[in-house]
Amino acid sequence: MKGFESVPDSQNRNAFISLAFLRVGLGALFISVFFENLGKGFYSPSGYSGLINYYIEKGHAPQALKSVMALMASHASVTGPMQGVAEITFGVLLLVGFLTRPVALAAFLFLSTLWIAEWGTAWIWELLIPMIVALSLMIGAAGRKWGIDALMAKRYPSVPLW
DSSP states (O other): TTTTSSSHHHHHHHHHHHHHHHHHHHHHHHHHHHHHHHTTTTTTTTHHHHHHHHHHHHOOOOOOHHHHHHHHTTTHHHHHHHHHHHHHHHHHHHHSSSHHHHHHHHHHHHHHHHHHTTTTOOOOOOOOHHHHHHHHHHHHTTSSSSHHHHHHHHHSOTTOOO
């Protein structure tokens, strides 16, 4: 990985181990949130639209985002399950370390949008730290330790996805 050439091997190894722990932790978080939301019915049309409408009514998100959220709530029979699929997919792929960089970027964007949507309704740090972790995983190629990406990087070293 570029930039790590001058770092001693033990520090380089420790950095990758640390990123792997963060990757597994964020993956586990997404999986647990998926099952929690599934149990609460948030992926059903009524549960999803109810949650999104709560954010619209009580949150302090910019009006442009509230307009997008209103569109999503009005199509909750599709968008609710789509969010569930996204959350479980992020979790599983991060857990196994496959396509970590693009998944971490998508997770960062998803969490950032959710963080903005929740302004005024939740503790600000609740999503800010997972956002920072997701961005760090993307930058640090966290799947290259204890992940499928390590195998893919050996086989296809010129592909920047790993």
